[in-house]
Amino acid sequence: MKFATAVLGFLVLPIVSLAQSNYPPEMSGARVETFRSIDDVDLRVWIFDPDGHDASQSRAAVVFFFGGGFRAGTPAQFQNQARYLASRGMVAIAADYRVFNRNGTTIGVAVNDAKASIRWVRRHAGRLGVDPNRIAAAGGSAGGHLAASTALLPEFDSPSDDADIRSTPDALALFNPVVITAAVPGSPDIDPLGDSAELRGEASRESLSPYHHVGPGSPPTIIFHGTDDSTAPYSHVELFTGAMRAADNQCELVGYEGEDHGFFNYGRGDGSAYEDTLRRIDAFFVSLGWLTKP
Numbered sequence: 463m464k465f466a467t468a469v470l471g472f473l474v475l476p477i478v479s480l481a482q483s484n485y486p487p488e489m490s491g492a493r494v495e496t497f498r499s500i501d502d503v504d505l506r507v508w509i510f511d512p513d514g515h516d517a518s519q520s521r522a523a524v525v526f527f528f529g530g531g532f533r534a535g536t537p538a539q540f541q542n543q544a545r546y547l548a549s550r551g552m553v554a555i556a557a558d559y560r561v562f563n564r565n566g567t568t569i570g571v572a573v574n575d576a577k578a579s580i581r582w583v584r585r586h587a588g589r590l591g592v593d594p595n596r597i598a599a600a601g602g603s604a605g606g607h608l609a610a611s612t613a614l615l616p617e618f619d620s621p622s623d624d625a626d627i628r629s630t631p632d633a634l635a636l637f638n639p640v641v642i643t644a645a646v647p648g649s650p651d652i653d654p655l656g657d658s659a660e661l662r663g664e665a666s667r668e669s670l671s672p673y674h675h676v677g678p679g680s681p682p683t684i685i686f687h688g689t690d691d692s693t694a695p696y697s698h699v700e701l702f703t704g705a706m707r708a709a710d711n712q713c714e715l716v717g718y719e720g721e722d723h724g725f726f727n728y729g730r731g732d733g734s735a736y737e738d739t740l741r742r743i744d745a746f747f748v749s750l751g752w753l754t755k756p
Contacts, residue, residue, distance in 0.1 A: 485564070487538035489556065491545065497557070497582035498575065503565060505575060507582070508537060508556040509590070510548035517589055522596035522752035523553040524635070525583060527576055529603030529724070532569050532661050533562040539602065542728055546740060550753050553592050555583065559608065568663035569607075569670055573618040576608040577629035585627050596752055598681075599631035600743075603694060603723065606639025610672035613681050617669050633750060634683040635743050637726050640694045641702040643671040649701065673698070676705040682712035684746045686739045688721025716742060 544554035559575035644667035706713035
């Protein structure tokens with residue numbers, strides 16, 4: 463398969479029309495900080511705090527990574543989900559990372575940026591009012607790959623990264639993620655990455671593949687995926703879920719019959735898939751004890 467630009471939806475609370483050109487985005491209600499300055503690029507996070515939140519509290523947090531095939535995209539993609547989870551009591555963060563069309567960078571660079579954002583939240587947990595042991599990574603399509611990669615890929619740290627600060631999240635919420643980027647024996651239907659040498663750079667397919675690094679101790683995970691996804695095949699997440707469970711990890715796969723890539727975005731269809739994924743991610747965090755029942 464080829465990585466394709468994820469379809470961006472429309473957001474509510476308030477409803478905002480977005481396009482890939484909406485970069486850098488403006489997100490009402492968010493505080494903006496720079497989590498990394500590298501190669502003349504300032505990478506930022508947009509932080510949505512619960513009402514009345516202050517640094518003396520220690521709340522669960524979630525970091526969202528946008529989709530866009532590692533070529534484009536906007537951190538605003540998940541602003542609506544972030545606002546909702548902030549309203550429920552989590553510190554919700556939309557993170558930027560470098561992409562090919564803007565920065566000429568590879569997937570490995572994007573993974574490194576994603577890891578750096580998790581480290582930044584953990585490093586500043588006290589100031590942000592975040593529990594450093596309750597930080598989730600979430601994302602869609604390429605952003606789902608990055609979220610899974612922060613938990614599973616052992617490579618793609620840079621010498622300047624503080625190895626004493628853990629970059630792995632404590633939970634994963636993945637929306638039609640790319641989880642396999644290398645061949646899987648016995649699965650001839652998988653054509654990982656396709657002709658994407660410019661995106662891979664010198665990294666091997668296996669080094670970029672979350673599935674190939676699943677092992678015991680991976681964080682609890684929920685996956686939302688359309689059964690007719692033509693960009694990230696449903697068979698990939700089935701294999702990933704099986705590998706996670708075989709390693710005694712908690713992993714729930716929620717399939718949406720007949721849905722294609724990007725089905726979860728607001729504005730798709732009648733909005734029922736968007737609403738259902740929002741309910742289910744809420745219930746997932748409730749099940750972990752990170753949120754109380756509404």
